[in-house]
Amino acid sequence: MQAISKQTPKLSIIKIGGNVIDKPEKLQKFLSEFNHLPGYKILVHGGGKMATKLSQDVGLQIKMVNGRRVTDSQTLQIVTMVYAGLINKNIVANLQAFKCNAIGLSGADGNLINAKKRSVQHLKNQETGINEAIDFGFVGDVEANSVNVKNLTILINNGFIPVFSAITHNGEAQLLNTNADTVASVLAVALSPFYHTSLIYCFEKKGVLQNIDDEQSVITEINPSTFKTLKAQNIIHSGMLPKLHNAFEAIHSGVKQVFIGNADELTLLKNQNFGTRITI
């Protein structure tokens, strides 16, 4: 890994989810602010409600195991259409209208993200209480070495702004449904030797909250030690845990800055007081 100097170009990787994508006005405001961010940048987007709605419209039963969606072949078709097609191309067209040179990508394009299909897992089924072989279907797991840094830096250094849906492939013609938070994190880690990389997770809150009912109680900084305390106090739990694990994984692996906050407040990044900052 080469040393990062002050001359190393800056790269911001922003991840947005359903709470932005499902609200046209909020999305539009976010994209306008994303366009104004200085330096190189990448947008990673998740899904939102549209895939669920389309599944219902075509009469597809959603299968869940332990609270997680199983991606069978029909579900994979739906998420490929909605994430890599409808959402991705509309975000790109909207950014292009701001003269932001967005290019919409899946992990298959340019072999940019090569994932491993998750193997059948032996887990306790929370409904039956029995250990079972659980197949999550066409789900992809990614690591930093899943990223084709050569092809991706060609795009970035030539002025394209990558906009990633979280659809990846396994290099054997199989598309895979992948967690968008993890995609953002592995992109940040893989690119951190070449850019001064910031990873910004946008979600529905202003940051990690001390008190879930008080939007003003943002914890401005979390380090490994305070993270331990916050977990012990049960202030951080359930859905926030994987996001924070991704964040710490990134900051421990060369990413310079990680923030978690609300897409509405992206302009605060300028003064580094956006949401919660994750530090070592």
Next chain:
Amino acid sequence: MQAISKQTPKLSIIKIGGNVIDKPEKLQKFLSEFNHLPGYKILVHGGGKMATKLSQDVGLQIKMVNGRRVTDSQTLQIVTMVYAGLINKNIVANLQAFKCNAIGLSGADGNLINAKKRSVQHLKNQETGINEAIDFGFVGDVEANSVNVKNLTILINNGFIPVFSAITHNGEAQLLNTNADTVASVLAVALSPFYHTSLIYCFEKKGVLQNIDDEQSVITEINPSTFKTLKAQNIIHSGMLPKLHNAFEAIHSGVKQVFIGNADELTLLKNQNFGTRITI
């Protein structure tokens, strides 16, 4: 326009339609042969039956005027999902499995194809026999100057193989449904100053047929003069006319070679005896 020399790199632009896309085995064979084509290359794909099926599945009424589909906003969503999402990403994943460095693109990506939304046309409605203002909806019209040659050549010259769906945009955040034959033709014309460009239209026949019922009666070459005769004899009519107009438009505008034939026979391109050749 710079002169084309023998040193000018070769570029093949291949267009495939529903008759390939709807048949997995045929598509697979085609993609394998596409992968083996020498030189730079671009794939342009049309739609197929999947968009119609999805429209029916979600209960969307298909509107036709004078035999042509009207792209209302819901239809645009469907074709964006199916063409730019499902079909495009599956083709890319299949090409990547052959180690062909495909990158899936719409015209919005990298602002590569900037189309004009078709204005309301005053046409005779063939059902009513009355001249009417007919709005084909979110349909894009493209010309050679619609193509962003700078961004596209960056991709090509860096080893990416563009795979285009025929979804374009107008630069004002509006995606548009565009004719895939025309997209292939304008790409070929726009790139012909920089590459020794061949345009290859694949369709269900082995070429333009002298006798529609005899698959062996391929007309090996058509020039403007024989085209006139063939039209006068009613051997070329209806659906073949726009395809041949696109072909002649291309060959008159700097494209070096234009062929029309069957995707199954792509290997014949090597000896230049693929289907029907269009000449000046």
